[in-house]
Amino acid sequence: MSDAAPDSNAQPYSVSELAFALKRTLEDRYGFVRLRGELSKVTHHGNGHVYLTLKDERAAIDGVVWKGSVRGLSIRPEQGLEVIVTGKITTFPAGSRYQIVIETMEAAGVGALLAQLERLKAKLAAEGLFEPAGKRPLPGMPAVIGVVTSPTGAVIRDILHRIRDRWPCRVIVWPVVVQGDQAASQVSAAIRGFCALPTTGDLPRPDIIIVARGGGSVEDLWAFNDEALVRAVAAADIPIISAVGHETDTTLIDFVSDRRAPTPTAAAEMATPVLAELRAGLSDLHARLHRCGGRVVEDRQGRVQSAGRSLARVPDLVEMAAQRFNLAAGRLSAALQKNAAAHERDLVRVASRLSAGLLLRPREAQAQKVQLLGGRLSSGLQRNAADHGRDLARISARLTPALLARPQATQRQQLDALSARLNPALARTTERMAERLAAVEKLRQSLNPDRPLSRGFARVHRADGSLAREGAALEAGETVSLVFADTHRSAVVDGEASSVTRPLPEARPKPRKPPAPPASTVQGDLF
Structure with missing residues (x-):
């Protein structure tokens, strides 16, 4: 052991x-x-x-x-x-x-870092890199968007989600590190690589570039203050949006880029339009075009109708010709009868002077001549009347009600086609207004100050009724009122009571109502 x-x-x-x-x-x-x-x-x-x-x-x-x-x-x-x-x-x-x-x-x-940053900023500004005249306009409807950011962060997911909702297009991500010693060189290489892409090739050239990173401290964002990176952004021939940090973070790349976005999501909104708004605008222009065309057609129709009122009606022309024809036919028949009667009287008068035997044959011959002349005259009148009747029937056949009603049918078809085009536009407008109303209702419910109370929250009011927004403003021993969803409760702040009594706010005098005007100046009711 x-x-x-x-x-x-x-x-x-x-x-x-x-x-x-x-x-x-x-x-x-x-x-x-x-x-x-x-x-x-x-x-x-x-x-x-x-x-x-x-x-x-x-x-x-x-x-x-x-x-x-x-x-x-x-x-x-x-x-x-x-x-x-x-x-x-x-x-x-x-x-x-x-x-x-x-x-x-x-x-x-x-601090030393801020002093160094200010010196570099003054140097670049003196060279004119921050001048507004050098800013390039952003394309209205980009087909390809290049994004320079980290592929593993939440920034790229926010950008892709926002672009997909607003303007579905192709997005090319150039992965880089966005913090550390290698960040500035990699971001500069990505910008130069995008600008070097050919306009025609397997990999399309972006129409706009977004340089994005999440928020952080001055040290975390220091790579975006690099002088080489700033000069690479200034030399790019593609519009660049800077979305580095949050709204309060500022780097030198924000001053030299063509547009500065407070957040990466705002950069995606700057780079893309809203497809739904473009479609709505196009539908509105289409509807306006149809309305203008309809007004032009109505104006032309009014002019035609005004010109038609000055012309005589076709039935009136036919009726007047038929009336003249009937009148002439009636006079011609009576005139022929009078002429035949006059010749017969002359014949009788001459025959009375001659003998019966001598005058028999001439009388018969004269009678035969008269009958022959009357037959020819009657057949000629019938043929003339028949020719006039055929002409009248031919003109009436051409001027049928169907021919006269043809412009009305054409106008009715045009009106039906215009209604078929306008109804979908009106339905889309109604649906869009309903969506806006629903969004406003959701916003109203979210801004309701009593809504959080139902989820277990409570509001703290001081003795004078004001809302206590910070715990540091409350003093020990001070009486407060707790407002819950169903009731109110009183409470006392923990700790010993303060010996200093907080003075209550002075009551403001109520505004006095202005004196009523004299009865002589009061205007009476017009109704």
């Missing part, structure tokens, strides 16, 4: 005991320290605390400002600000990390 180690009987520490022992040691040894550094990763939490990082050229330390000390700070913590802070060093046992609890903070100047 081997000998036991000399310290084998030492009592072992638990992890918690060691962590809290280190915590007490640091707090006792460094209970008051004064640091100078540059602020980074500043986060204003909703509970009132401020989390940040103090750094210099070689090291960094996490820091926290509790909400009770935030109101006593002389400056507001901002990204890139160089400050001098005082506080104590402590540890976070759950994560084996040490940090500084800041009690005071004062400004010491602009």
